[in-house]
Amino acid sequence: MDLTVNEKRVLATLAGKTSCTDAELAELLESPAESAVQWSHLCADRGLVVVEKQVEKTAKLTEEGEKYAAEGLPERQVLNTIEGTIPMKELTAHPLSRIAIGWLRKKNWIVMDKGMVSVNHEVADVIGDDEKALKELSADAAGTADLVKRGLAVIEEAVSWNIKITPEGKALADAGLDLREEVGTLTRDQILSGEWKNLPLRRYSVDKLPKRIYGGRFHPNQQILDEIRDLLFEMGFTEFHGSIVQNAFWNFDALYQPQDHPAREMQDTFHLREELPLPEGWEQVRDIHMNGGNTGSTGWGGDWNPEISKKCVLRTHSTSLSIQHLAKNPNPPLKAFSISRVYRRETIDPTHLPEFEQLEGIVMDEGLTFGHLLGFFKEFFGRMGFEEVRFRPGYFPYTEPSVEPEVWVDGLGWVELGGAGIFRKEVTEPWGIKCPVLAWGLGVSRVSMLRMGLKDLRQLYKSDIDWIRNSPARRV
């Protein structure tokens, strides 16, 4: 049996005795009484000693109690002043009457008749238990409880322990105990000299949990974003990155969003005072809006104002980056993506934030069809852990056909995760792009919420540090 040195000392001390109190044991061990009791309990857990709790009660008079012990209880003092039959008024004149009258009546020591009071000698002449206890106080005297109730005495409890070695403990002690001090930390010298072999090394309890180390942590949301990035790298996608500030040209006009489109208005988009110049070739975009230009489209009709197009906004979607990436890289094949913060003028609540992450992807090559876009989604969502995917028709001004992919989530049903489609000619034509471009946007914050079971999107951006500390690490 592995005992600590203190447990061994307890056994060695008790071995020659029938029993001892905690105070005696403490003195013998030259340790505080609490330690002696604690070590004894540890030995008791192993069945080597028996520890009995003993509670000693002592009664003690309060200050008020001491006073009455000398002078008698108030009711006795008042009673002694009654001679014959007196009016009640006379009785109430006594300074102790306020306490005494209640007790006199309760103890039935007086008789009252039409405002006159006389002593009920039959009862009053017997000395009560409380009065006896007041004279000779002890914790178990019959009247003590009444005194305690009246606040004239208190019971104090003193706990002591009686400790006795068991036959098993005795056998162990008789077999001899190694009482050398245990070693906590090994030293270099002990390791090199080989002395460690003979040292009583302190054993640790596996039941005592360690203090948790948190260390450095990747943010849980970043872990999911990195998982998506890695997945796309594996599928051959190049990453792009761009400016948070875009002019309306790249954010809206180049994506064939009409200038009076409601999404462009103040209540949906963060507008800025700043402007950025239009890129070369903007006139073609203007023509496409007004009459379709050379795309075979009718265009939106109406006016198109380059001044509106120069005004800057905080990008409302990363499609503004996709189209610029395409304009720079118009030759196939191209597979590219970006995960970027996007900005919408939304009031903060658990499911809406004015900024969040959007995943945006494009695939450009000869011979690509809408079926390839659907095929990409099945693969991508499957790898993200969403087995069932369905496709609903969607609408975006810059894609045709358009689709809203939905994934099945147990307990929620079909959840829409984004939008996609093939870029319209009105979008690709000005930049010399001759191949079909599959494009998709995905609200990754929503994926994060589903994956982590979050109820409040704000947790992703204003995080409780304990939530991050306790989140599992990502499998890589």
Place this chain on the structure above:
Amino acid sequence: MPIVKLNNEYLTRLTRVDIQTIRDNLPMMGSEVEREEEEQTDVQYFPNRPDLYSAEGTARALRGYLGVETGLPKYSVKPSGITFTVDENLKDIRPYLGSAVIRNVHMDNAMIESIMGLQESLHWAVGRGRKKVAIGIHDLDKIEGPFYYKAAEKSLEFVPLDYDVPMSMEQILDEHPKGKAYAKIVRDFPLYPLISDAKGNVCSFPPIINGELTRVTEDTHNILLDVTGIEPRAVMVAVNILCTAFVEMGADVETVEVDGVVMPSLAPTERVVSVDACRKLTGIFELTAPMMAELLEKMRFGCEVIDEDAVRVFVPCYRSDIMHDCDIYEDVAIAYGYDKIPATLPPSFTVGKPHPVQKLYSTVRNVMVGLQFIENTPFTLTSETVSYAMMNREENKKALHVLHPISEDQTIIRTDILPMLMESLSINRSRELPQKIFACGDVVEDMETYPKMAAASIHAGADFSEVYAVVDSFCQMISIPYEVKEGDDPAFIPGRCGAVFCCGKQIGVFGEISPVVLTAFGLEQPTCAFELDLRGFVDAE
């Protein structure tokens, strides 16, 4: 996007299909069933299909999609003999007018609600809040042609809808609920648009309010439609959608002559589309010309197969979304069913690669996590209060301000990341210390988006030496050749602040956060922190 309330009984009567079949199929036609109730179904439609914003339009499309009645809906119009004159003075105010007469109308309550709902949705989707297009529907039997669309004096009086006393047009803008809501569209013009009949009775004050005189009720049997606006194509879209909805109701449409132009024609437009182009776009490889024609007829187009590759398509007058052949190809795909299209991976071979900025962020994250810091991903929208005032710093003149902030907490785009970390420490005041946190990400100064990182450590022993050691270790691992000079950033304690330089340029700051700043964020323990501009350390693309 508009939510259209469809009366179940009326919708099933028009569609000739039970309500459950309708609800099951609506999503696959490109809409979302928002709410299902005993008496009505609320459906959210996309903004490109205003023709669906009524029970009549929805039923017409559903009958095709479900095969109850396919092909082009035929519309015949005959002249009403009614004429309209448009005042030239409206040229700079609200120049365009579309009109039609609807006869033999027998509307019950559900029909009136459907038409009113359609009018409201069109005001939003096509009319852009009545600015671009506004619609007036009048009881024709209360008035008499010819009609006049004119620019009138603001003082002109008539009894507006829902009132029983005459009001001047100016008064309407000030006092009538609709007047107050839409006043800004016309307020600044010297004269206001007005429609009146042969006897000078006022029909409406577009785009604000109709007259009480021509109110439409269940007893209305003949209707005069006025659609005014600033864009002629949008005006005719609204006329066509309304007229064809009335036809679904069983009414007849008659033409009106507006300054000699007869309208509406309700005739389809024609396009010849390619079967091969459709196959290539959609990936429906089994598509043939007859099959394409059949699918398009389900979507209520008229079709004539010309040859193996060509189909002549008649586009109904209400389909304003058909701008390009690809819009027709999408309808082929919808009719075919997206889930039936063979879904295969794109065969394109390409090599994946991270962007240099994101690569740098990944490196920063790895290094900082190795140095025992916990990552934060704070907002990039912040305020001058948090970014500068609470940091005891001067306002950064290069910060970009959003023009219409939604709250006081989000008025600028961050120029620094450290203030966001201080906020995070503040949120986590009750959590166990030490807390060591960092964040990296984009900031914006002037028009430039660029990468920064910051870190902070709060605990009883946090000091200058701790953060100096972290900065040193970080710079060494990221390969930033740095020098340190004494810093004077007011966010830090004087004499306990270092300025980080690289190639002669200051790229960062570190030290012990000033108690002025700590107190502002409600923090009670020593905090040390640093922030670095990472612009110079991004690999070439």
